[in-house]
Amino acid sequence: MARTRASKGSNTAATDNSAAASTPKSNYTIPTPSKNPPKIFILPKKATDAARIVLLLHPRYAKPTRYLVCPETGFYEFTRIAAPKSTPRSWLIQADGHKPQEPDTDSKPVEKDASFGTYVTNGAELFVATPIDPLFLILPTLIDSSGKSEKRRYISSDDHFDRIQEESPHLWEILRWGEGRIRGLLEARLGAVCDTVDAGDERMFQFSEDKLTAELLSKARRMSTRPLPRSMEEKFVVKPLEAPVLGVKRKTTTSTTTTTSTSVPSEATQDDSSNSDSASGTPTLKIEASESASSDSSTESGTSFASDASTTVTSTIASEESTTESEALLPAMVASPEVVSLQRLRTAFSFLCSSYVPPSLATILHSKLPAEPGADFGVLDAYLSEVNRLKHEAAVARSAGDYTRKRVMDDEELAERAEKKRKKEEEEKRKKAGESRGVRDLKKVNTTGMKKMSDFFQEKGLRIYVKGEECTKLMYEKKCSGN
Amino acid sequence: MLEARLSQSMVLKKVVDAIKDLVQDCNFDCNDSGIALQAMDNSHVALVSMLLKAESFEPYRCDRNIALGVNLVSLTKVLRALQNDDLVTLKAEDAPDSLNITFESSTADRISEYDLKLMDIDQEHLGIPDTEYAATVTLPSAEFKRICTDLQAMSESVTIEATKDGIKFSCAGDIGNGAVTLRNYQNVEKEHLNVDIELTEPVSLTFSLKYLVNFCKAQPLSDRVKICLSNEVPLLVEYLVTGTSYLRFYLAPKIGDEE
Numbered sequence: 001m002a003r004t005r006a007s008k009g010s011n012t013a014a015t016d017n018s019a020a021a022s023t024p025k026s027n028y029t030i031p032t033p034s035k036n037p038p039k040i041f042i043l044p045k046k047a048t049d050a051a052r053i054v055l056l057l058h059p060r061y062a063k064p065t066r067y068l069v070c071p072e073t074g075f076y077e078f079t080r081i082a083a084p085k086s087t088p089r090s091w092l093i094q095a096d097g098h099k100p101q102e103p104d105t106d107s108k109p110v111e112k113d114a115s116f117g118t119y120v121t122n123g124a125e126l127f128v129a130t131p132i133d134p135l136f137l138i139l140p141t142l143i144d145s146s147g148k149s150e151k152r153r154y155i156s157s158d159d160h161f162d163r164i165q166e167e168s169p170h171l172w173e174i175l176r177w178g179e180g181r182i183r184g185l186l187e188a189r190l191g192a193v194c195d196t197v198d199a200g201d202e203r204m205f206q207f208s209e210d211k212l213t214a215e216l217l218s219k220a221r222r223m224s225t226r227p228l229p230r231s232m233e234e235k236f237v238v239k240p241l242e243a244p245v246l247g248v249k250r251k252t253t254t255s256t257t258t259t260t261s262t263s264v265p266s267e268a269t270q271d272d273s274s275n276s277d278s279a280s281g282t283p284t285l286k287i288e289a290s291e292s293a294s295s296d297s298s299t300e301s302g303t304s305f306a307s308d309a310s311t312t313v314t315s316t317i318a319s320e321e322s323t324t325e326s327e328a329l330l331p332a333m334v335a336s337p338e339v340v341s342l343q344r345l346r347t348a349f350s351f352l353c354s355s356y357v358p359p360s361l362a363t364i365l366h367s368k369l370p371a372e373p374g375a376d377f378g379v380l381d382a383y384l385s386e387v388n389r390l391k392h393e394a395a396v397a398r399s400a401g402d403y404t405r406k407r408v409m410d411d412e413e414l415a416e417r418a419e420k421k422r423k424k425e426e427e428e429k430r431k432k433a434g435e436s437r438g439v440r441d442l443k444k445v446n447t448t449g450m451k452k453m454s455d456f457f458q459e460k461g462l463r464i465y466v467k468g469e470e471c472t473k474l475m476y477e478k479k480c481s482g483n
Numbered sequence: 484m485l486e487a488r489l490s491q492s493m494v495l496k497k498v499v500d501a502i503k504d505l506v507q508d509c510n511f512d513c514n515d516s517g518i519a520l521q522a523m524d525n526s527h528v529a530l531v532s533m534l535l536k537a538e539s540f541e542p543y544r545c546d547r548n549i550a551l552g553v554n555l556v557s558l559t560k561v562l563r564a565l566q567n568d569d570l571v572t573l574k575a576e577d578a579p580d581s582l583n584i585t586f587e588s589s590t591a592d593r594i595s596e597y598d599l600k601l602m603d604i605d606q607e608h609l610g611i612p613d614t615e616y617a618a619t620v621t622l623p624s625a626e627f628k629r630i631c632t633d634l635q636a637m638s639e640s641v642t643i644e645a646t647k648d649g650i651k652f653s654c655a656g657d658i659g660n661g662a663v664t665l666r667n668y669q670n671v672e673k674e675h676l677n678v679d680i681e682l683t684e685p686v687s688l689t690f691s692l693k694y695l696v697n698f699c700k701a702q703p704l705s706d707r708v709k710i711c712l713s714n715e716v717p718l719l720v721e722y723l724v725t726g727t728s729y730l731r732f733y734l735a736p737k738i739g740d741e742e
Contacts, residue, residue, distance in 0.1 A: 434554045438504020438697060442524055445693040446639060449737040450528040456717050456735065457530070457609035 037121055038093055041078075042128045048072045050177070054170040059136040059356050067137070068129045071177040074185060075137065076129035089124035135189040135215070136356040137171070142193070142207045143361050154197050154204035157187050209361075213368045216357075220348035228344060236347040241340065243333035243387045244394040333387060342380040485513050485549060485575040487540040492571035492586070494539070494704070494724055496562045501701030501722075501730060502531050503555035508604050511551040513575070517543070517728070521608060529694050530717070530733040532611065539728045547577050552604040561597045575601075611733070616711035616719070617686045618645035621679040622665060624708040624722065628699035630663045635692040637661045640737055644687040645712055650680055654692070675706045686712045689737040695720075698732040 043051075051070035058065040068076035083089040141163045161175060161183075175183045187203075193212040194205035227233050335343075349369065353362040370377065489495055502509070502522070509522035517540075520533040537543040565571065565586055574583040581598045588594070630652050634641050638656035645651075653662035668678040702708070704722045711719040717733040724730055 434556050435507050436503045436556050436559075438700070439507050439525065442505065442526070442693065442697065445526070445691055447526045447528050447691065449739050450526075450691065450735040451738065452527045453523055453530045453609060453717065453733065453735060454527065454607065456733075457611050460608040460610045 033122070034119065038119055039121075040091055040093070040126050042126065043068065044073070044076060044129055044131070046070075046073050047076065047129070052174070054174055056137055056171055057140060059139050060354075060358060062140060062358070067132070069174050069177075069182070071174075071181050073131075075132050075134045077132040078127045078129055081126040081128060083124050091119075091121040091124050093119040093121065132356075133189065133219075134186055135193060138186060138190060139193075139212075139356075139361070140358055142190075143358060154195075154199075154206045156202050156204055157183075157190060160190065160205060161186070209364055209368060212361075213365050213372055216349060216352050216365060217345075217369070217372050220345055220352055223348035223351075224341060224344035228347060232347065232351070233344075237340065237343050240384065241335040241343055241387065243335075244391050333383070333390065335383060336379075339380050339383045342377055346377060346380065484544070484546055484577055485551075485573065485579075486542070486544045487513075487518065487574075488542055488570060488572045489535075489540050490570055491539070491725060492565055492569045493567065494535075494728075495571055496565050497701070497704045498533060498535070498724065498730055499555060499558050499562055501698075501704060502533070503559050504697055504700055505529060505531055505732075506555060508552065508554045508602060510604050510606060511553060512548065513545050513551060514548045515545050518573075522606065523609075524694075528691075528735045529697075530609065530611075532731040532733070533729070535724065535728045536726065539725050549575060549577065549579060550604075551575060551579065551582050552602040553582065553599065554602060557599060561599055564595055564597070614711075614713065614716060614719075615683075616716070617682070617684045617713045618650070618711070619679075619681045620645065620650050620665075620710045620712075621677070621707060622710070623676055623678075624699070624702040624704075624706055626665070626678075627708050627710070627720075628696075628702045631692060631695045631699050634661060634663065635696055639692055640689050641692050641695065642687060642689045643710075643712060643718070644685075645680065645682055646685045647682055650678075650710075686714055688712055688714065688718065690718055690734055691737065694734050698734070701730050701732070704730060 047068065047070040050072070051068055053066050054069050055064045056067050057063070066078060068078065070076070138160070141160065161172070175186070190205055191203070192215055193208060195208045195211070197204045197206075228237060350366070353365055357365060502520070505524050506522040507525070509520055512519045512521075515537065517534055517536040517538075519535075521530065523530045537545075561584055566588065568589050570587040570589060572583075572585040572587070574585070575581075579601055581600050584597045584599060586595045586597075631641070634652060634654045637658065637660065638654035641652050641654045643650065643652055649664050649666035651662055651664040654660060665678050665680075667680050668676070670676045698720045701722045704724055707723065709719075709721040709723075711721070715736075717735050720732040720734070722730045
């Protein structure tokens with residue numbers, strides 16, 4: 001009897017589901033996939049045993065999303081890290097009976113017994129729990145209540161949380177955890193974005209967009225103190241600030257750097273170091289690369305320098321030197337550290353808005369941003385518009401006068417062309433050889449005013465010969481029948 | 484298959500010499516009546532038509548119509564080996580790749596044999612009607628050649644004017660102008676020096692001298708040449724080869740080129 005794959009499959013399906021992996025009847029039986037395969041989480045050490053994974057509404061997309069909540073240490077969001085579909089990977093998981101040494105790390109309430117077994121997952125997903133400000137989780141309910149700022153009233157935190165209950169019941173549940181610690185945490189975060197009024201022993205809250213903006217801005221500022229993650233930095237900070245590289249050296253570059261450093265002497269040392277720092281950010285500068293490494297290390301020490309007049313002078317010279325060195329490849333403009341940090345700040349702010357804030361609120365926040373102290377993007381905007389102008393100019397100049405971008409022929413094409421030329425020449429030579437001097441001379445005769453012979457004599461048709469025999473009389477016959 | 488033996492072997496050489504400066508490649512159409520050739524120059528303003536009748540050959544045999552595509556320069560190279568009183572034999576298969584040419588010395592027992600590669604040449608074939616020409620002039624071929632070469636030194640074109648008084652070749656060039664006039668001339672002793680003009684109506688036409696000089700290369704073929712003219716019709720220059728075999732040249736007149 002022919003054994004089919006289907007019959008095999010049904011056999012294994014009959015075996016115990018959880019122990020599917022440990023049925024060594026045949027080396028080649030494929031166990032049925034587990035319905036609830038284990039997932040791999042990386043949980044914070046500081047999260048306690050009481051921590052649970054709960055379903056809460058995502059602040060941005062208003063979809064139920066899983067969060068890790070620990071009554072002691074707060075809220076954590078999960079970030080899924082997975083290999084791209086094009087490069088499939090899997091986890092080999094083995095949890096063989098004994099409990100892990102540190103119960104702290106294992107906050108999942110999964111029972112560890114012998115039947116847990118060994119698994120091979122079909123996707124190498126990794127969930128990393130990272131702390132999240134619970135403020136974001138209560139934001140959607142806050143703004144739902146506040147359609148317009150005039151209509152907003154001061155309401156107690158209880159009322160706020162009552163509203164949450166309708167949206168995400170899990171949140172209501174966790175509010176009661178840990179002797180109200182979570183509740184206290186949430187209330188504190190609520191206070192950060194709301195105007196508060198003490199009414200008796202109760203605090204009343206009213207949502208304030210300005211406060212939220214300030215809060216987000218401070219988060220963004222903290223984010224921007226250091227370079228953003230590399231891919232983000234590259235795409236949102238370095239690229240937009242990069243001016244087109246012009247062959248001609250622009251005088252304006254040096255002059256701007258000198259003016260900034262002289263007008264703001266206190267920032268002079270920092271200016272110098274981060275100027276070359278930003279220069280190293282543009283990929284065209286190779287000479288600067290070694291320098292930037294040293295100047296990077298001096299950034300930290302540079303702040304401790306006494307910013308007197310003498311350092312100002314030296315920094316000016318340094319910046320001028322660096323520009324003249326790389327004359328040919330220097331970009332038209334180099335972003336000042338101020339501009340870079342502003343761009344970073346703005347990027348961080350819009351990142352926060354786009355990942356944790358409901359869209360409607362995000363637009364409001366963006367409009368409120370310029371009014372915020374310390375968020376004056378004037379310098380950055382001026383710089384960006386200048387860069388845009390330069391880019392436009394460069395594009396125009398290229399389209400108008402650049403002929404060097406013609407397609408370059410590769411060797412194969414060249415060889416082919418040479419071969420063709422050679423063949424043509426050969427053919428011509430052969431033809432020349434079969435041509436008498438008289439025939440050649442006749443070609444030079446002025447035949448203007450002379451009609452063709454076919455104008456006088458009727459064509460009998462084209463005769464085509466193959467090996468001395470006429471191969472078709474079609475044209476000839478056609479002529480005859482026409483006459 | 485073709486087999487044609489020509490006792491007057493020089494005829495072939497002279498014909499080819501006359502044509503080779505006008506045409507590069509051409510087909511020799513062989514059929515049972517003889518070997519014919521029609522070809523135009525590169526500019527298609529001149530046409531050469533040749534017929535070597537079967538009677539000219541001894542013997543002549545052609546079973547099927549075949550066209551021998553020949554490069555005339557190559558043929559000339561072969562014919563250079565031809566000696567004055569050799570017998571020439573042309574041989575070809577029915578679907579020939581090459582033309583076999585044999586030279587037999589009549590005095591010594593010497594046979595030279597050549598195979599000439601043939602080529603497929605597609606060419607237009609024109610039907611040339613028999614035309615009643617307004618003027619027909621027969622004159623010594625050397626005389627015609629002389630006139631043409633002389634006038635070529637003056638200009639690039641000649642006007643041939645046939646009236647009842649005679650035939651006038653005139654030209655005008657940068658350095659001046661010149662004219663040669665021939666009248667009817669009868670020489671009983673030396674008939675080949677006769678100039679016969681038959682005229683139905685006066686004709687005046689202009690031709691390129693370069694082409695005419697080129698035609699005159701056929702002069703060794705015959706000591707007489709016949710020139711036929713009619714308005715608006717190509718000039719015919721005919722050399723009789725042997726018997727009724729002929730070599731004819733046609734040349735389109737120059738129209739509207741008079742300064």
